[in-house]
Amino acid sequence: MMSDSSLDPILACMRFGLHALVVGLAAFACTSAYVDSSATAPWILLAGAAFVVVYVVGVRTGCSSGRRPSRAAGIGWLVVLTCLWAVMAMLRPEGAYLVFPLFFVYLRVLPGIGGVGAVLAAAAFVVYALGRHSGFSVGGVVGPLVGAGVALLMGLAYHALVREIRERERLLRELISTRGQLAEVERAQGVLAERARLARDIHDTVAQGLSSIQMLLRAAERDAPETSAAYLAMARETAAESLADTRQIIGELTPSRLDGGLAAALRRLGVEQGERSSVVVDVRAEDRDLPMDVQTALLRIAQGALSNSIRHANARRVEVVLTGDPDSVQLAIRDDGCGFDVDSVDSGTHDLGSFGLLAMRERTEQLGGVFEISAQRSLGTTVTVRVPLCDRRKVVS
Template sequence: MARSNLAPASPGLRYGLHALLVGLAGFAVVRAFVVSSPKAGWVLGVGLAFVFVYLAGAGTARRRRDHPVPRRVALWWVTGLTVLWAALTWLSPEGAYLVFPLFFLYLYLLPGHRGVVVIVLATAFAVVALGLHLGFSVGGVMGPLVGAGVALLIGWAYGALRREAEARERLLAELIRTRQQLADTEREQGTLAERARLAREIHDTVAQGLSSIQMLLRAAERDVPEPGAGYLRLARETAADSLAETRQIIHELTPARLGEGLASALGRLAREQAERSRIRIEVGTEEIELPMATQTALLRLAQGALSNAIRHADASRIDVDLARDGDAVSLTVRDDGRGFEVEGAVASAHEEGSFGIQAMRERVAQFDGTLDIASTPGHGTTVTARLPLHSESEATE
């Protein structure tokens, strides 16, 4: 039988249901012999069959906890139980008591309106069977009706609890994924910033020193006669080889995606996203000297904004602009999609466990910047991130 996150809610409830069904079936059988019913033999046979079928299905479900029984088999099982219960109730009025625990099986295996319909039919059958056995009375009618009402209320509460638990699990999973993504991004930013710092340090010290040595040796080579000039020439060539190797090291330390600058990286990102989404994406940028950490942050912000626009905006065109704005750099992602109410959408996204916008805000906050989202239903959305231009040391700390 199919299982859910809360089924069974606890071993106590599961074993309690088992004991209730077996106990009520046993009570019907014993009662038939106590009153010397002429149908006692039939009641015994049907009662044993009912208990056997129920325990066989429950045992199979327990053994296959990791591989639930197919739904079709579970439906045949509950159908067989219902037929045996109807036969037992027709033979003995005490069999009608079994309908109450059966209600919970119906609600579990037949969620939604189907379970309610089956409960109504089972209740009607129990009322008729009791009336034929004992005569129709208020108690004979109200008993099954009250039992059905209580079962439906408990089933509704259980369903609400299950939905809340599933929502919490989704929220927790999204939170864990987002936290991991933020941690990975922070590590990536730190790694890229450190690689960029090393590349700059090597460029400004070793590479510049080797270049100066090469120039000085070239000048000295012209003024020194042989054989000294030959040694100077050899030293100059050695310095040139070392300078070439140093530049190769600098190139390898530069992050691949940002190796040609942020403008080129944004262009590649736009082309990749346009090919996947079939949406026209235009990039307008100016080449700006930025710390590697700032470049990485702006690239990640562009990725997040483009992803949101492609998934939710239903846009035909997206524009990405990067420009210097006084003592700051601004990244603007603008789409011509359907737009939305900003405050309501942000609150709804937070309630549903979507952390895309929150992650962008946190990333901007790391650089003491600002994130502005402007949107109107039917008139598109504009996301603008503005990061101050700190000194190189500040950006890489």
């Protein structure tokens, strides 16, 4: 997984700014003590150096992340850091300024009410420390409280930004995964379409030619003299064996689900999906001899529509009806699910769940057919596919 820096430079800049503020304020407190020739200068220098070292070690070791399993180590690190800061604040008023970056550290290491409590406690200590140095005043009380309020607001904004980046990262991973799945599905569909085309072409050329040769040889065998009949019979048997081999090749190129034809494939699909909902398959075109690409397309559309009905529409009953006439075949999938807004799909304002419907439409239009959706919320959905057959060559297995 990518780091925050690579995900969003804003987070990296904010953290770098926090680190620079800690080091800068610690250096300012130490320098001011030496500029004023304060007797506490060596002590505040020692405390400031220890504070910076402890802070850097905690950042480098991950104690500042506030995540398990380093939560206990982070709290321990925070206690030591707070004690060193308290010493600096008691020695010099400038040391109290370090409380502002500490506010953000508290909110990061102690998320939730713990961080808020630590911020308020630190602000109260700053009020006491400043009052001890120069007396209590309205500015000395209001200033730290305002700083604490600003820190809390900025902390909330920071956490909201982190959540948004995490969500964006999750969506990006899902998008990449979905894109890979779509590419794999598209590749598989291309392979199936090419296999179906090869099966159709082999049937319409080689298989039909061998079948014609058989019939011609059988006719010639009846009228041929006895000396030639044996050779004609041998040629006919060879053609029959070649035709059988060709049909076996056609069968291997045909999708395995369609081994028994589209009607059988639809019934098997209904049994498989019937474990989740009641699926009724009504085939009224049992004897129709459909081209392989039409069978493959209708089966894929039925699979997608059933999946949508059961998984997304929560349908309790789904009907799959296959009908036909001499010029066309029609597949209808009706469910009693929750339905949806058809206009959102037609207008292109769809989500990932409607890509299946768009794929069904494209598959139907590739066959020159008509794809229709009828749906109402809470009243179910009906998907209807009509594919013309009058200008298509039939594939007979």
